[in-house]
Amino acid sequence: MSNVLRGLRRILVLVVVVGLLSATFARFAPGFDVDQDQLDARRSEDSLARLREARLSDGNVVQFYAKTLVGYLRGDLGFSRSMGQPVGDLLKSRLVPTAMAAGTGLAFAWLAGLLLSLIAVFRQNRFFDSGTAVFNGFLLCVPASVMALLLLLFLGSQGAFPAGIAIGLVLCPRIFQYARNLFQQGYTATHVLAARAKGLTGQRIFLGHVLPLAAPQLISLGGVSVSQALSAAIPMEMILNSPGIGQLAWQAALARDLSLLIMVTLVMSVAILLANMVSDLLVHHLSREQHS
Amino acid sequence: MTGGFGRILRMLSATVLGAIVAAGLLADLIAPWPYERQFREFTNAPPSSQFPLGTDDLGRDRFSRLLHGTRISLLLAVVAAVLATAAAAIIGGLAGYYGGRWDRVVTDGTDLMLSLPWLFVLLTVRAMLPLDVAPAASVAITFALLGLLDWAGPARIVRTGVRETLDSAFVLAARSRGLARPRILLYHVLPHLVPVLTAQFWISIPIFILAEANLGMLGLGVTEPLPSWGGLLRELESQSTAILSLSVPLWLLAPVGVLLAVVGCFQILSTTEVTS
Numbered sequence: 172m173s174n175v176l177r178g179l180r181r182i183l184v185l186v187v188v189v190g191l192l193s194a195t196f197a198r199f200a201p202g203f204d205v206d207q208d209q210l211d212a213r214r215s216e217d218s219l220a221r222l223r224e225a226r227l228s229d230g231n232v233v234q235f236y237a238k239t240l241v242g243y244l245r246g247d248l249g250f251s252r253s254m255g256q257p258v259g260d261l262l263k264s265r266l267v268p269t270a271m272a273a274g275t276g277l278a279f280a281w282l283a284g285l286l287l288s289l290i291a292v293f294r295q296n297r298f299f300d301s302g303t304a305v306f307n308g309f310l311l312c313v314p315a316s317v318m319a320l321l322l323l324l325f326l327g328s329q330g331a332f333p334a335g336i337a338i339g340l341v342l343c344p345r346i347f348q349y350a351r352n353l354f355q356q357g358y359t360a361t362h363v364l365a366a367r368a369k370g371l372t373g374q375r376i377f378l379g380h381v382l383p384l385a386a387p388q389l390i391s392l393g394g395v396s397v398s399q400a401l402s403a404a405i406p407m408e409m410i411l412n413s414p415g416i417g418q419l420a421w422q423a424a425l426a427r428d429l430s431l432l433i434m435v436t437l438v439m440s441v442a443i444l445l446a447n448m449v450s451d452l453l454v455h456h457l458s459r460e461q462h463s
Numbered sequence: 464m465t466g467g468f469g470r471i472l473r474m475l476s477a478t479v480l481g482a483i484v485a486a487g488l489l490a491d492l493i494a495p496w497p498y499e500r501q502f503r504e505f506t507n508a509p510p511s512s513q514f515p516l517g518t519d520d521l522g523r524d525r526f527s528r529l530l531h532g533t534r535i536s537l538l539l540a541v542v543a544a545v546l547a548t549a550a551a552a553i554i555g556g557l558a559g560y561y562g563g564r565w566d567r568v569v570t571d572g573t574d575l576m577l578s579l580p581w582l583f584v585l586l587t588v589r590a591m592l593p594l595d596v597a598p599a600a601s602v603a604i605t606f607a608l609l610g611l612l613d614w615a616g617p618a619r620i621v622r623t624g625v626r627e628t629l630d631s632a633f634v635l636a637a638r639s640r641g642l643a644r645p646r647i648l649l650y651h652v653l654p655h656l657v658p659v660l661t662a663q664f665w666i667s668i669p670i671f672i673l674a675e676a677n678l679g680m681l682g683l684g685v686t687e688p689l690p691s692w693g694g695l696l697r698e699l700e701s702q703s704t705a706i707l708s709l710s711v712p713l714w715l716l717a718p719v720g721v722l723l724a725v726v727g728c729f730q731i732l733s734t735t736e737v738t739s
Contacts, residue, residue, distance in 0.1 A: 312726040314673045316680040402582040406677050421681055424590040432590055436583040444578050
């Protein structure tokens with residue numbers, strides 16, 4: 172229970188600190204006082220005066236914070252100037268494609284990474300090791316955006332599914348390397364050596380002795396991989412034309428739509444913290460089980 | 464990567480990397496044309512003796528732009544790595560040395576930084592700064608941001624290193640002899656952090672090269688007409704229709720090849736550095 176409270180407190184601190192920092196950055200960012208619409212020659216004097224008035228109301232920093240905070244509490248996440256829609260609506264409509272892409276990517280990366288690491292540990296074949304080393308090295312050297320282009324070249328289609336596969340290809344080498352090293356380390360533990368000497372089958376040794384040793388760190392890696400998958404979503408969704416949060420962040424950055432961009436970053440940060448909290452809880456639960 | 468094969472691979476990596484770095488540094492001498500010169504009568508030209516990698520939409524020589532882009536991306540990734548390593552050394556070093564409240568603040572700060580989605584934060588901070596800036600300013604902004612946003616992970620490693628060093632017998636001996644704190648930090652703790660900091664520096668370079676490539680492809684990196692690897696890769700992104708129909712000209716992939724070679728070489732060499 173205390174771990175859940177600690178995790179939730181961390182999320183609350185993040186929301187408050189990042190919210191205030193973002194509001195400060197947004198308030199003092201160059202060009203805050205100027206609205207591009209004010210340069211539109213077709214606007215009437217009345218319209219220009221209203222725009223100036225709207226900008227002046229944000230001029231006082233304390234008022235600006237208060238307005239932002241009260242809005243958040245009411246569930247009003249602000250209004251996107253570039254998209255002409257409430258930020259909350261935009262986030263709702265974009266969450267599903269990103270969840271699909273990130274989910275596909277994570278599933279693909281974990282399945283492929285664990286499978287390859289198990290083959291590497293059980294087979295211990297030089298050719299397999301060299302092949303995976305070269306392939307892994309290649310995947311680690313490719314920028315996420317180029318990976319998306321390569322996938323476009325091979326799959327010839329765009330959308331959330333190809334974006335998910337591309338995210339999976341970015342994550343897979345990291346999961347494979349980490350899992351293989353953990354399993355190899357597990358096999359060198361003295362009690363595992365003793366189990367082998369007693370003639371236990373490979374399957375029993377792995378499931379009963381090696382996997383429990385590696386499980387806490389693999390679960391922690393699970394939390395970290397969510398963060399990596401969501402970060403990789405930006406170039407993937409932009410290039411593979413998947414209308415998710417990553418693409419929204421990119422469009423907001425190009426349009427310098429700070430209220431939207433900040434909210435997107437905050438939502439992603441909370442998602443990552445929640446994932447890390449869940450993995451921490453699982454690790455805690457597992458270590459208690461192992462000790463009892 | 465040990466033994467004869469590993470040694471050959473490392474030597475090969477060092478040679479390839481050396482050649483690419485030299486080509487980038489000598490871009491002014493090697494490049495057949497200035498990177499910004501436009502040949503309007505030769506737009507989108509295929510490779511020829513005049514333009515070894517053809518020309519782009521504006522009729523600029525791709526080979527010359529690749530050489531100059533190599534120089535910009537490589538030099539500034541190094542600068543960003545120096546910046547990130549220095550920030551990590553100062554923040555992590557002071558947190559480890561002074562401990563107590565300062566340590567808790569820094570640990571919470573690094574936790575917070577590490578839990579933020581890096582690319583989203585980078586995009587947000589970049590968008591808060593003006594997008595329409597002079598090319599030289601865009602270079603400075605891009606790499607200052609990269610350097611200043613990636614201190615948290617290395618700072619934590621440095622902090623742990625400092626704490627371990629402070630517990631060692633020779634630091635206790637120095638303390639018992641009444642040496643001043645700055646002296647202990649400078650002459651006894653810092654030399655022991657050099658291997659950690661060097662490893663962090665080498666690890667950071669390929670990370671920053673890849674980050675610049677991603678930012679450039681998103682249109683938020685170094686601005687035109689200055690070339691960088693990210694900017695050159697952006698040309699590929701605009702060819703997505705050609706990619707879909709499998710008709711993308713191979714010479715357009717030259718920046719990808721150079722980028723892969725450089726990051727690959729750095730990874731092979733940095734693995735050796737970290738291991739040592």
